[in-house]
Amino acid sequence: MKAVRWGLIGATNIAKTQVIAAIRADGGEIVNVMSSDAARGAAYARENHIPHSTTSLKALLSSDIDAVYISTTNNLHKRQHMAAVAAGKHILCEKPLTLKLADARAMVDAADKAGLVMATNHHLRNAATHGAMRDAIAKGRIGKAIFARVCHAVYLPAHLQGWRIKDTKTGAGVALDITVHDADTLRFVLGEEAVSVSAMVQNSGMGHSGIEDGIMGTMRFESGLLAQFHDAYTTRYARTSFEVHGTEGSLYAQDCMTQNPIGSVTLRDKDGEHALELAHENLYLRGVRAFHKAIHGKGQVLASGEDGLRSLAIALSALRSAKSHREVSIQY
Numbered sequence: 261m262k263a264v265r266w267g268l269i270g271a272t273n274i275a276k277t278q279v280i281a282a283i284r285a286d287g288g289e290i291v292n293v294m295s296s297d298a299a300r301g302a303a304y305a306r307e308n309h310i311p312h313s314t315t316s317l318k319a320l321l322s323s324d325i326d327a328v329y330i331s332t333t334n335n336l337h338k339r340q341h342m343a344a345v346a347a348g349k350h351i352l353c354e355k356p357l358t359l360k361l362a363d364a365r366a367m368v369d370a371a372d373k374a375g376l377v378m379a380t381n382h383h384l385r386n387a388a389t390h391g392a393m394r395d396a397i398a399k400g401r402i403g404k405a406i407f408a409r410v411c412h413a414v415y416l417p418a419h420l421q422g423w424r425i426k427d428t429k430t431g432a433g434v435a436l437d438i439t440v441h442d443a444d445t446l447r448f449v450l451g452e453e454a455v456s457v458s459a460m461v462q463n464s465g466m467g468h469s470g471i472e473d474g475i476m477g478t479m480r481f482e483s484g485l486l487a488q489f490h491d492a493y494t495t496r497y498a499r500t501s502f503e504v505h506g507t508e509g510s511l512y513a514q515d516c517m518t519q520n521p522i523g524s525v526t527l528r529d530k531d532g533e534h535a536l537e538l539a540h541e542n543l544y545l546r547g548v549r550a551f552h553k554a555i556h557g558k559g560q561v562l563a564s565g566e567d568g569l570r571s572l573a574i575a576l577s578a579l580r581s582a583k584s585h586r587e588v589s590i591q592y
């Protein structure tokens with residue numbers, strides 16, 4: 261397979277810590293990086309062994325690249341995505357895809373119409389833990405799934421305490437940052453759609469100007485299943501977990517809402533407790549590998565643009581619910 265040539269839009273932490281290595285591990289080449297700051301972009305290119313840097317999106321898109329990875333702040337994704345589509349580049353876009361549902365729809369439609377591969381970087385569905393839970397549910401090992409509980413409350417490390425907690429125009433706050441991941445992972449594991457959501461938000465001092473740094477809520481799914489979610493930037497010692505409770509058994513995943521290929525899943529049923537077998541592998545590498553293959557016409561991306569749109573719809577509805585104090589039905 262010919263190596264996929266990439267341009268990075270945004271000289272970012274997530275590209276540096278995860279995605280650059282994942283692209284290279286699957287044989288991709290990173291040709292150019294765009295940053296709004298020439299000196300920072302050049303330093304980033306040097307540190308990450310990227311041959312070119314630029315401050316111009318046009319220049320990046322004119323380089324000899326097949327695909328772009330968009331990981332700027334959330335308010336910039338749509339404009340950069342549309343420019344990439346116009347230039348005929350395949351797109352891996354970070355979550356949340358953008359800030360408004362209509363904009364996400366426009367992004368997905370534009371990529372579809374142009375025949376380009378579009379993926380959303382929802383890495384958590386690539387985790388061995390979540391794949392094993394999805395399989396167990398699909399095989400009927402817990403009977404009919406009726407409840408789920410996601411704990412994705414973490415502590416936002418000091419080096420990430422920037423735009424996420426300070427800058428409302430970027431789509432700051434825990435809902436667009438973390439609840440989107442819960443929404444995607446729930447849809448993936450359960451194999452069904454959320455129809456409504458009810459939520460409350462909290463500000464316990466980390467979020468500036470009232471930006472929410474915690475959220476708890478409940479999503480109602482098509483089958484009637486109820487899923488609780490708890491997301492936060494402020495819990496230093498909480499463990500992450502994902503549970504699904506069915507009529508014939510319960511699944512307990514621990515330490516699974518993370519960037520790392522770790523965690524365990526236990527099935528409890530009438531015969532006792534059984535650890536599910538897990539084939540752990542780097543979550544981002546799995547996503548990039550499928551993206552590379554899709555570009556070569558082999559198979560589908562693991563999380564599509566439509567998946568990104570749906571997780572955004574759920575998180576935006578959760579915020580609307582918190583504001584209106586009502587259960588909100590989710591329109592996709």
Ligand code: NDP
Pocket residue numbers: 269270271272273274275294295296297331332333334354355356381382383420422437519
């Ligand atoms: P960063 O804070 O690292 O970068 C965001 C933007 O801030 C960049 O576009 C960059 O601008 C600018 N920036 C970065 N460093 C500096 C600096 N030292 N001084 C001034 N400006 C700076 O973002 P993250 O990597 O944390 O997140 C980026 C995107 O990725 C978001 O959409 C986020 O939601 C998503 N994300 C996804 C994860 C996942 O696992 N799927 C995990 C983490 C984030 P410029 O473009 O000019 O270089």
